[in-house]
Amino acid sequence: MMCINVDSLPINEKIKDILKKRGIQKLNPPQTEAVQKGLLDDKPLLIVSPTASGKTLMAELGMVSHLINKGGKAVYATPLRALTNEKYVTFKDWEQLGLKVAMTSGDYDTDDYWLKDYDIIVATYEKLDSLWRHNSPWIKEVDYFVLDEFHYMNDPERGPVVESVAVRAKRKGTILALSATIGNYKQIAEWLKADVVATNWRPVPLKEGVLYAGNKKKDFVVMYKDGTSRKVYGECPIVAFTLDVISKDGQVLVFRSSRKYAEATAVKISQFMNFVKLNDKKLHEVAESIKEVEDGGSNEKEALYNLILKGVAYHHAGLSKGLRDIIENAFRDRIIKVIVATPTLAAGVNLPARAVVIGDIHRFNRKVIGFTEYIPVMEYKQMSGRAGRPGFDEYGESVVVVRTKSEVDKVMQRYLNSDVEPLESKLGSESAFYSFILSIISSEEDVTERTLTEYIQDTLLPKELAKKYFKQALNWLLDNEFIAQEGEYLTLTKFGRRISDLYLNTFTAVTIKDVLTRNGKGCELAYFHMLAYTPDGPLVSITKAEEDVLLDELDCELFIEEPYDEYELSNYLSSLKVAFIMRDWIEEVDEDTILGRYGIGSGDLRAIVDTMDWLTYSGFHVASVLGLEEHKEVLEKLHMRVKDGVKEELIPLVKVPGIGRVRARLLYSHGIKTPEEIIMNPEKVKQLLGPKLGEKIVREAARAIT
């Protein structure tokens, strides 16, 4: 195919200038095809192509030409906050055209109520869904929807939201869906009423293979899909292959199926890095910056410090955001040579490497006890697709570690030579379907059964199933008083409106409602446990040792009784562990102590606290809307203590920006107990916190009061 020159595109000269400034002279094949199929003329498209094949640029061209030719607004939806952030930064370029770009998600908040003034809005799928539910006036003006990483629709938990966003976007404007390769793209395109651009084009070719680890000698064989093979030598297959790539000045991304393996593999590789030439000065700088991270645990920092000096790091969700950022950036700058990661890095931000090692193809499934499954082909593609850095590598290389001879063919067949799973509707679960119905009723006007039927017909759910669920959903939502019927119209009750606005799972809502109405005031632990034991609660793993003692350590009565079912019991205990963690947290137990006591990472603690913050807030509002005054008071107080992890007496202090649990306690123990007292004793504050920080805090306190 002839690729189009930027110069000959039928677009505004300013757009061309921006492209050229980025060094783009020519569109690549998939981009060219997209343009030919009407990308610049507002045509709905489904683009199915590998990682790094330039989909983001297509989205930019689609959005910008729509905005320039037709006005309106464009939303770019992604499944991850980190991606939202990444795209936002990229799209900022277009402000040169006078377009305004914003982003919004749970934690990065450009600015919600100002969004009406923006042209391009980057948001997570959930946030977009939430904005619709809240009926933000500006959202009606959105008429161009980019649905990024659309294959997320196959995710059992997050997929339903992607699908429901697609259903609505289809009615309200033009869809540009971007996806990694999927099996049934024709069917999906038909459903989206979009034309298809499907390619396997990659900017850097990919060599896929298996790394056979069968023999116990020190040489291992890499067998490529194309029939060629080569040998690598070393301590074990992963080490041998990794060192081989690094010695040729490449970087390696190793994927492992658990955190423990990731850490162990990183340590093992680091033991052989003495033979590699490294930039010690830069590595030292990175290692030092690890020590200064504010949100990391001491043990994590210590472990990473030593690894990084050898050019290696591990990476998983147990690490705090600060630590992960440093590692990702140092790898991007080619200072760190190897990252051993769990699947965090497979789907996340853009972080390519010369070579990718896929250490395991099995993964434990915590939803079914004792069940291990093969990772989906989609996930294999996501991981292997990280191989090959445009501009640096001639080709990328990905290998799957295979431990037995019989598995060599199996892996070849199952992963290297296989199509990706088809996209299917995941709305066929009670919880997902009920939420979908609730969201339609909360965002549309004058909803009748007929309105809902039309929406449901627009989903990808098989007709029979949809019909069955529909009746069931209406009855359930009516019975549980989320919605009410007024003549032929369906409206939200006050309770239903609250739940929808809070973005709570309907089953979470019913659990909270039932527990609170049936019980009087309980202990802190009981509230935390109830909230954690809902579908929206955080999950933590429990060891055998913990399993035995958790119930013994219980010193007050819970709201919910111990279940008999084995699976439910493990959830029950997991929630109890969350409750204990939360109680320690708001009792100001030292962070390192909490991490050690419960065997979790700093990133885990942050995630648990965030979720519980939202849930205590939600619990407070549920109690409030139900008129349960006693519970409402307790939950309100808990919520205020959860965010910063403090006892009640510190609440006034942590409201000052820059003061967290540690600084607040320090000030309090020296007699400074409120923002007012900070202002009255500036010298003492400076003495306690240091001159620079002290001054800043005094200023913030003054602002906080007014």
Next chain:
DNA sequence: TCGAAGAGTGTGTAGACAGCATGTC
């Protein structure tokens, strides 16, 4: 008598979205 290789046993197991209220130096 020692050590290597092999058999048996116990243990643990990925990630990450959502509210709200405010203007970041």
Next chain:
DNA sequence: CTACACACTCTTCGA
């Protein structure tokens, strides 16, 4: 609904 990988201990076997 179809486990695996690893660490660790115990057992066997040969020189």
